[in-house]
Amino acid sequence: MKKTIAIIGATEPSGKAAMMQLASYPGIRFLLLSPDTTALTSLTQTLHASFPGAEIEPMTCTRDASWEADIILLTVPEKEEETVAQLIKEVVTGKIVIHINETGTPSDVLQKALPHSIIETLKPGELTGLSLTQSNMRG
Amino acid sequence: MFEVLLGNINKKVSLTEKEQELVKTFFIPKKLRRKQFLLQEGEVCQYTAFVEKGLLRSYNVDEKGHEHVLQFAVEDWWIADLYSFLTGEPSGYNIDALEDTELLLINGSSYEAMMEAVPKMERYFRILTQNSLVATQRRLSGNISLSAEENYKQLIAGNTGILQRVPQHMIASFLGIAPETLSRVRRQMTGK
Numbered sequence: 001m002k003k004t005i006a007i008i009g010a011t012e013p014s015g016k017a018a019m020m021q022l023a024s025y026p027g028i029r030f031l032l033l034s035p036d037t038t039a040l041t042s043l044t045q046t047l048h049a050s051f052p053g054a055e056i057e058p059m060t061c062t063r064d065a066s067w068e069a070d071i072i073l074l075t076v077p078e079k080e081e082e083t084v085a086q087l088i089k090e091v092v093t094g095k096i097v098i099h100i101n102e103t104g105t106p107s108d109v110l111q112k113a114l115p116h117s118i119i120e121t122l123k124p125g126e127l128t129g130l131s132l133t134q135s136n137m138r139g
Numbered sequence: 140m141f142e143v144l145l146g147n148i149n150k151k152v153s154l155t156e157k158e159q160e161l162v163k164t165f166f167i168p169k170k171l172r173r174k175q176f177l178l179q180e181g182e183v184c185q186y187t188a189f190v191e192k193g194l195l196r197s198y199n200v201d202e203k204g205h206e207h208v209l210q211f212a213v214e215d216w217w218i219a220d221l222y223s224f225l226t227g228e229p230s231g232y233n234i235d236a237l238e239d240t241e242l243l244l245i246n247g248s249s250y251e252a253m254m255e256a257v258p259k260m261e262r263y264f265r266i267l268t269q270n271s272l273v274a275t276q277r278r279l280s281g282n283i284s285l286s287a288e289e290n291y292k293q294l295i296a297g298n299t300g301i302l303q304r305v306p307q308h309m310i311a312s313f314l315g316i317a318p319e320t321l322s323r324v325r326r327q328m329t330g331k
Contacts (some may be wrong), residue, residue, distance in 0.1 A: 001177055001185075049326065067170045067241075090140060094167035116164045 006031040006069035009076035011039040014100050021127045029055040031065040067091035074099045086112035092117045143191045151266045152259040163251040168242040171236040178234040184223035186244035190216050197232050208313040211301045284314025287316045287323045
């Protein structure tokens with residue numbers, strides 16, 4: 001099964017940086033989410049131009065995208081994490097939710113809101129070393 | 140999201156509210172769009188899947204590029220390549236969605252953990268295995284000894300709604316006959 005990653009907060013600086021690092025991974029499908037639809041359209045166009053052939057799709061429904069996804073990358077501002085977690089909690093059981101923040105501090109809010117997901121915290125630069133091959137991905 | 144699965148389980152074993160809540164935590168909710176794959180030939184089948192909504196098929200492709208449909212799975216059915224799931228060997232099958240589909244997936248370690256946490260699930264899966272064995276024997280027996288028309292009648296008698304949702308060439312492939320043969324059988328049956 002081709003792996004799908006949903007990036008919630010794709011137009012945030014850390015979301016854009018994550019996409020620039022991940023878009024060239026082969027065999028991965030990306031679903032991008034942001035409330036700023038203009039910025040999302042622009043980001044999608046930029047990514048398609050920079051990474052021709054990459055499967056990148058903007059979406060409007062965070063819950064549906066997380067339902068389709070195998071991995072959820074959360075790059076929204078910290079104060080929005082709880083709201084997003086409540087929105088997606090029913091559809092991310094058993095899935096990896098990667099939370100990116102500057103300090104790499106684990107999020108108690110996410111761990112509490114998503115008790116049946118696998119929460120991983122990364123600093124922005126650590127995404128580069130992330131292995132996304134089938135054998136290395138749980139969920 | 141779990142209504143169909145819990146309904147299916149409770150028809151075979153009776154779970155308490157607490158057990159139902161616990162069972163839910165072992166399943167991964169997954170949406171597939173039409174034409175997306177749950178499994179592709181050469182991959183290890185990591186999940187067994189319950190269909191909450193939608194329709195999938197499992198099939199293999201022979202050396203000439205012909206597809207052979209092994210199974211269709213509609214709502215309330217399970218689908219996987221059990222051999223690959225249980226042994227960890229690469230699968231020889233493909234499983235794809237024929238409609239937009241909502242699945243509940245369970246992997247090997249969660250499967251074992253669930254049976255330990257909710258022992259009634261062991262009985263549930265034993266009943267499923269028995270039913271599956273009977274269905275497989277019937278299908279094998281039908282392929283060996285029945286005519287195309289009789290096999291088609293058996294499929295109709297199953298009353299799963301598959302015939303209305305699947306293209307005729309896939310039904311023919313499932314029955315192991317040419318699409319032209321299926322057309323002839325259907326004509327003959329409507330003429331009777």
